[in-house]
Amino acid sequence: xxxxxxxxxxxxxxxxxxxxxxxxxxxxxxxxxxxxxxxxxxxxxxxxxxxxxxxxxxxxxxxxxxxxxxxxxxxxxxxxxxxxxxxxxxxxxxxxxxxxxxxxxxxxxxxxxxxxxxxxxxxxxxxxxxxxxxxxxxxxxxxxxxxxxxxxxxxxxxxxxxxxxxxxxxxxxxxxxxxxxxxxxxxxxxxxxxxxxxxxxxx
Numbered sequence: 243x244x245x246x247x248x249x250x251x252x253x254x255x256x257x258x259x260x261x262x263x264x265x266x267x268x269x270x271x272x273x274x275x276x277x278x279x280x281x282x283x284x285x286x287x288x289x290x291x292x293x294x295x296x297x298x299x300x301x302x303x304x305x306x307x308x309x310x311x312x313x314x315x316x317x318x319x320x321x322x323x324x325x326x327x328x329x330x331x332x333x334x335x336x337x338x339x340x341x342x343x344x345x346x347x348x349x350x351x352x353x354x355x356x357x358x359x360x361x362x363x364x365x366x367x368x369x370x371x372x373x374x375x376x377x378x379x380x381x382x383x384x385x386x387x388x389x390x391x392x393x394x395x396x397x398x399x400x401x402x403x404x405x406x407x408x409x410x411x412x413x414x415x416x417x418x419x420x421x422x423x424x425x426x427x428x429x430x431x432x433x434x435x436x437x438x439x440x441x442x443x444x445x
Contacts, residue, residue, distance in 0.1 A: 245419050248277030250426070253329040253361070254309070255354040258287030259336035259373035260295045262412070266335050266371075267301075269418045271308045276419070280309040281329070285341070285354050289315050317356045324360020331425060332361045332368045335397070335418060339374030339381045346384035346391075362393055367425040371397040371418055377411030385411075389434070395425040400436040 254270055256263060273280050282305040292298055302313050314320045323329060334341060334354060341354060350359045361368050370388065374381055378401070388394045397413035398421070414436055424431045 245272075245276045245423055247273060247422075250278045250330045251328060252278045252280050252422075253283055253314075253323065253332040253357050254280050255283040255285075255332060255334045255357055256288045256301075256305075257285040257334065257336060257338045257341045257354055258291065259338050260287075260291065260293045262336040262373045262415075263288070263301060264295060265415050267304055267308060269335070269415055270305065272419060273422070274308060274310075279311075281311050281314060281323075282306065282309050283314040283320060283353055283357050285352055289313075314357075315353060317353050320353050320357045321360070323357065324363060327364050327366075329357075329361055330366065331422060332357055332366075333371070333418070333422065334358065334368065335371035335413070335415075336373035337370040337413075339376050342370070342372065342374060342381055342388065343384045345370075346387040362391075365393060367393050367395055367428065369395050369397060369418075369421055369425050371413035371415065371421075372399045373412050375407060375410045377409060379409035393428070395421060395430050396434055397421045398431060398434050398436045 290298055305313050344355055345358055350356050358368050398417050399411050399413045402410055402412040421431045
């Protein structure tokens with residue numbers, strides 16, 4: 243798609259669904275290519291955890307390389323962006339169940355949540371790309387809360403493994419940019435619930 247985000251300031255926040263981060267960084271690159279000024283923001287888990295999916299220092303270095311901006315790592319660093327009304331839009335991708343639940347309940351105890359709080363206070367859009375093993379379990383109510391929260395928009399999502407992990411929900415990352423385009427107009431990309439037959443099983 244030909245997306246023009248020239249000069250649009252986006253805060254791109256990553257939380258600790260480490261298995262999906264490899265698919266997130268190419269989306270950040272696309273935003274920069276579309277002209278967006280992207281500021282990377284990371285949770286403590288992304289900042290410190292080395293996993294089989296990659297070393298934290300390599301992820302941070304890659305984010306700085308593709309965005310040409312320093313990674314924001316602390317509440318103290320991110321807090322001024324709210325009063326300055328700096329960001330036009332904030333993305334949380336991947337958005338873990340932990341971050342989802344705290345956001346729905348108004349908890350602000352991480353760098354990512356502080357960024358989201360400031361954005362919502364300024365009545366500006368926040369886009370969530372879910373990656374949670376309990377989206378159809380304990381977190382289902384929090385998804386419902388956020389779906390009905392003004393200025394919160396969801397990247398369309400579905401079950402990634404309905405038979406082995408029936409409560410698990412993951413956003414369709416190829417729909418992140420179209421979701422952002424709609425969110426800038428204060429519209430939700432539809433349909434929100436997606437059924438990909440690559441995820442289904444006829445047996």
